Amino acid sequence: MISSTIALAGNPNSGKTTLFNALTGARQQVGNYPGVTVEKKQGTFSLNGREFNVIDLPGTYSLSAYSLEEMVARDYLALEKPDMVVNIVDASNLERNLYLSLQFMEMGLPVCIALNMMDVADKRGISIDIEKLSSLLGVPVVPIVARNGKNGVKALLESFSGASPQLPPVSDRKQGADLLNPLVSISYGNDVDEALMEIEKIVVENRFLTDRYPARWIALKFLENDEQILKLALEYGHGTDNGCPCRDCEHRMLPCGVEQRESDLCRHPFFQKIDQILFTLTQHLEDTIESDPEAVIADHRYGYIRSILKQGVVSRNYNEERLQISDRMDMILTHRLMGPVIMGFIIYALYYFTFNYSERPVAWLDFLFGWLGGTVDTLLPDGQLKSLVISGVIDGVGGVLGFVPLIMYMFFFISILEDSGYLARVAFMLDRVFRVFGLHGSSVMPFILSGGIAGGCAVPGIMATRTLKSPRERMATLLTVPFMNCGAKLPVFMLLIAAFFEAHRAFFMFMVTFISWLGALLVAKFFRATIVRGESTPFIMELPPYRLPTVRGVLIHTFERTWQYIKKAGTVILGISVLLWAMMTFPGLPDEKADMFENQKREIIESSPDEDSLFFALDTLEKSRAQAILQHSFAGRAGKAMESVSEYAGFDWRINIALVGGFAAKEVIVSTLGTACSLGETDAEEPESLAKKLSETPGWRPLTAISLMIFTMFYAPCFVSVVCLSKEAGSWKWGVFTVVFNTLFAFMLAVLIYQAGSMMGF
Amino acid sequence: MKCMSLRCMRKNQRGVIKAIRANGEMGRRLRDMGLVPGAPLSIKGRAPLYDPVALRIMGFTLTLRNNEADHIEMEVED
Numbered sequence: 001m002i003s004s005t006i007a008l009a010g011n012p013n014s015g016k017t018t019l020f021n022a023l024t025g026a027r028q029q030v031g032n033y034p035g036v037t038v039e040k041k042q043g044t045f046s047l048n049g050r051e052f053n054v055i056d057l058p059g060t061y062s063l064s065a066y067s068l069e070e071m072v073a074r075d076y077l078a079l080e081k082p083d084m085v086v087n088i089v090d091a092s093n094l095e096r097n098l099y100l101s102l103q104f105m106e107m108g109l110p111v112c113i114a115l116n117m118m119d120v121a122d123k124r125g126i127s128i129d130i131e132k133l134s135s136l137l138g139v140p141v142v143p144i145v146a147r148n149g150k151n152g153v154k155a156l157l158e159s160f161s162g163a164s165p166q167l168p169p170v171s172d173r174k175q176g177a178d179l180l181n182p183l184v185s186i187s188y189g190n191d192v193d194e195a196l197m198e199i200e201k202i203v204v205e206n207r208f209l210t211d212r213y214p215a216r217w218i219a220l221k222f223l224e225n226d227e228q229i230l231k232l233a234l235e236y237g238h239g240t241d242n243g244c245p246c247r248d249c250e251h252r253m254l255p256c257g258v259e260q261r262e263s264d265l266c267r268h269p270f271f272q273k274i275d276q277i278l279f280t281l282t283q284h285l286e287d288t289i290e291s292d293p294e295a296v297i298a299d300h301r302y303g304y305i306r307s308i309l310k311q312g313v314v315s316r317n318y319n320e321e322r323l324q325i326s327d328r329m330d331m332i333l334t335h336r337l338m339g340p341v342i343m344g345f346i347i348y349a350l351y352y353f354t355f356n357y358s359e360r361p362v363a364w365l366d367f368l369f370g371w372l373g374g375t376v377d378t379l380l381p382d383g384q385l386k387s388l389v390i391s392g393v394i395d396g397v398g399g400v401l402g403f404v405p406l407i408m409y410m411f412f413f414i415s416i417l418e419d420s421g422y423l424a425r426v427a428f429m430l431d432r433v434f435r436v437f438g439l440h441g442s443s444v445m446p447f448i449l450s451g452g453i454a455g456g457c458a459v460p461g462i463m464a465t466r467t468l469k470s471p472r473e474r475m476a477t478l479l480t481v482p483f484m485n486c487g488a489k490l491p492v493f494m495l496l497i498a499a500f501f502e503a504h505r506a507f508f509m510f511m512v513t514f515i516s517w518l519g520a521l522l523v524a525k526f527f528r529a530t531i532v533r534g535e536s537t538p539f540i541m542e543l544p545p546y547r548l549p550t551v552r553g554v555l556i557h558t559f560e561r562t563w564q565y566i567k568k569a570g571t572v573i574l575g576i577s578v579l580l581w582a583m584m585t586f587p588g589l590p591d592e593k594a595d596m597f598e599n600q601k602r603e604i605i606e607s608s609p610d611e612d613s614l615f616f617a618l619d620t621l622e623k624s625r626a627q628a629i630l631q632h633s634f635a636g637r638a639g640k641a642m643e644s645v646s647e648y649a650g651f652d653w654r655i656n657i658a659l660v661g662g663f664a665a666k667e668v669i670v671s672t673l674g675t676a677c678s679l680g681e682t683d684a685e686e687p688e689s690l691a692k693k694l695s696e697t698p699g700w701r702p703l704t705a706i707s708l709m710i711f712t713m714f715y716a717p718c719f720v721s722v723v724c725l726s727k728e729a730g731s732w733k734w735g736v737f738t739v740v741f742n743t744l745f746a747f748m749l750a751v752l753i754y755q756a757g758s759m760m761g762f
Numbered sequence: 763m764k765c766m767s768l769r770c771m772r773k774n775q776r777g778v779i780k781a782i783r784a785n786g787e788m789g790r791r792l793r794d795m796g797l798v799p800g801a802p803l804s805i806k807g808r809a810p811l812y813d814p815v816a817l818r819i820m821g822f823t824l825t826l827r828n829n830e831a832d833h834i835e836m837e838v839e840d
Contacts, residue, residue: 061794061795062790062794064790064794066787066790066791092821093820093821093822095796095820095821096795096796096820096822099794099796124821292785294785294789294790294793295782295789295793295798298793298794298798299798299799299800302796302798302801327806330806330807330816330823331807334807334809334810334816336810337810339810340810428809428814428816428825429809429810431809431813431814431827432809432811432812432813432814433811435827538787538788538791538792538826538827538830539814539825539826539827539830540791540792540795540824540825540826540830541824541825542795542822542823542824542825543816543822543823543824543825544822544823545822545823
């Protein structure tokens with residue numbers, strides 16, 4: 001079977017993904033492009049006995065190589081050379097969509113235009129003469145309905161290669177491309193055209209990238225000041241025998257970086273010639289029309305599109321003043337007063353459904369793992385192996401899978417909000433607030449999900465940062481969402497509040513939420529001024545018309561993201577979980593201590609008068625033995641060793657161990673604290689007895705509790721979050737950074753509070 | 763006809779882009795979204811805190827922050 005590769009490309013919101021889903025159904029894979037966090041979707045389908053590989057390129061408005069998405073799409077098209085580019089064009093929005101189509105044609109790609117949403121265009125009173133459009137553009141144009149894509153695409157494939165469904169083989173591409181798509185040459189006005197021709201000549205003479213792109217396109221990119229092409233041009237000739245005149249690198253295979261651009265020595269004559277042309281043209285345009293080549297080129301592209309559309313391609317018979325349904329919805333949904341109120345309700349509902357509907361499946365999973373643990377408990381003999389399997393493996397895997405229902409529900413509801421177009425409105429309404437802190441309107445969703453309303457979870461929050469398209473704002477959001485109060489931190493707060501501030505519960509819970517928001521936003525601001533500083537990404541965003549999301553789209557979206565989480569997180573987490581278990585178990589009690597406990601046990605059994613007191617005495621002994629093991633373990637020794645530092649924040653070794661345990665999952669703080677205070681394992685759900693015990697423990701006072709709450713709020717996120725965060729940020733470096741920075745930051749705050757409080761006599 | 767910056771336009775006011783005074787990334791993004799001299803647009807509304815602004819151009823809705831709208835010079839009726 002011969003297989004051909006088809007790339008789907010187009011503007012965001014043009015129905016590209018809907019078509020992709022309709023074509024490939026379940027036969028798709030999602031991954032990332034190497035080295036970047038842009039999603040790569042591939043799938044296959046067969047038609048008339050032929051196999052097709054489909055790539056869903058990221059949606060872009062242009063191919064200017066400014067955003068990651070644009071770079072990825074452009075590199076894919078240039079390097080992988082798909083057999084056909086199916087350009088999905090929104091019929092109700094031809095003018096802007098064709099801007100991208102023109103760029104594909106200028107790249108010399110075999111393009112077919114799939115006109116989508118003809119029904120919407122119809123409703124708006126726009127009618128399009130498809131044949132005329134096709135002949136004027138010189139490429140096949142076929143109307144499709146993305147939701148049942150195969151029919152339309154079949155017609156596309158046929159129009160591409162005459163009546164036969166056979167595509168021209170890749171080697172004949174040039175010929176094929178010439179037949180179907182004589183490279184459009186738009187005139188960009190005399191001055192630009194002249195410069196283009198000159199540069200084109202130099203490019204051809206030097207064979208600069210001519211194996212990848214048409215020479216005219218390369219020349220155009222020089223005029224458009226394209227970073228990628230300029231960089232390649234600067235490197236051109238270095239490290240080869242093409243005669244690099246650069247004294248610094250002297251052909252030592254070192255490409256001259258952009259920073260050396262200022263030095264003329266570094267430039268190859270090839271680049272110098274082009275640079276001279278660029279300089280002259282820029283000067284000339286500046287002097288005559290106060291413009292620059294980039295702007296002139298864009299003007300002419302739109303001019304070209306308008307001239308095509310005016311030749312009877314589009315006829316409108318509607319009143320422009322008439323409001324569409326979408327506009328009428330916006331009058332309410334983004335209304336000055338009603339808008340924020342409705343948004344509040346919708347966000348609350350999202351939150352409510354995500355965390356409540358997932359409660360039951362979470363409970364089932366808990367039950368399942370509890371049952372598994374119980375079975376292992378009866379099957380294996382007591383000892384280290386049993387402890388490893390139950391506490392290390394089952395609890396670790398259970399910890400990962402326990403998040404799955406949450407993540408599924410979260411992506412389900414977010415997909416609905418995203419596909420319907422509402423998420424863009426949320427960003428629109430809240431941008432002003434978040435911009436103060438160097439963030440973006442779209443940052444709100446991750447913050448809320450992580451526990452902006454107490455009780456969320458950082459893992460879905462971290463994954464929700466994918467909806468942010470601006471890289472710096474996304475990074476700042478990603479690094480600060482773990483400060484929110486997730487559901488696992490709540491038992492810790494409940495415990496401490498119950499133990500020390502019983503009378504002011506509501507006030508303290510409110511303060512806890514308030515402080516975490518304040519901390520997260522201020523740290524975000526700090527990050528945007530330091531490690532991810534830089535101008536804010538322009539908020540030039542489309543508000544797509546409201547649309548009813550397709551069930552299929554939402555489900556595919558939900559499942560593929562959930563599966564990705566299981567795959568990515570599952571592998572690493574098991575290892576860390578086992579490591580933490582080992583830290584809290586080994587090296588075990590020294591022989592004399594172990595003997596001591598054995599002797600005591602024997603004494604108790606011999607001396608106890610009745611069963612009740614025997615049981616009680618044994619239980620007490622077992623608890624103090626567990627405490628001794630913990631104290632003696634590596635974690636316990638670390639906790640003890642850290643005491644000299646941690647005492648500045650008011651933490652003794654017990655708290656230190658509990659906090660180390662909290663790295664596995666925050667609720668572990670409560671249970672570990674229980675063991676360390678020789679209360680036995682304390683159930684995180686019912687911490688009353690521990691609360692009572694704590695309030696009576698010497699050395700514990702309200703100030704200690706406040707210091708501990710602040711520390712818990714801000715210190716290193718649990719390792720599931722760290723793993724997810726590293727994956728989303730694209731590097732483990734960020735995971736390590738988060739652990740170190742957050743812990744130091746939290747410690748600083750805790751010390752500040754404890755010392756200031758102590759001085760004031762609390 | 764009079765000239766004003768896009769920031770100063772009222773809701774539902776219409777106008778034609780006269781010039782765009784932005785270069786680099788901002789200029790490119792504006793042009794990619796169809797904001798070029800000669801393009802007609804109208805103001806659709808503003809976010810609850812008066813920023814960003816939503817505008818209608820070429821049949822779709824676009825949002826811009828006020829400080830980005832400053833780069834766009836408009837020619838408006840009346």
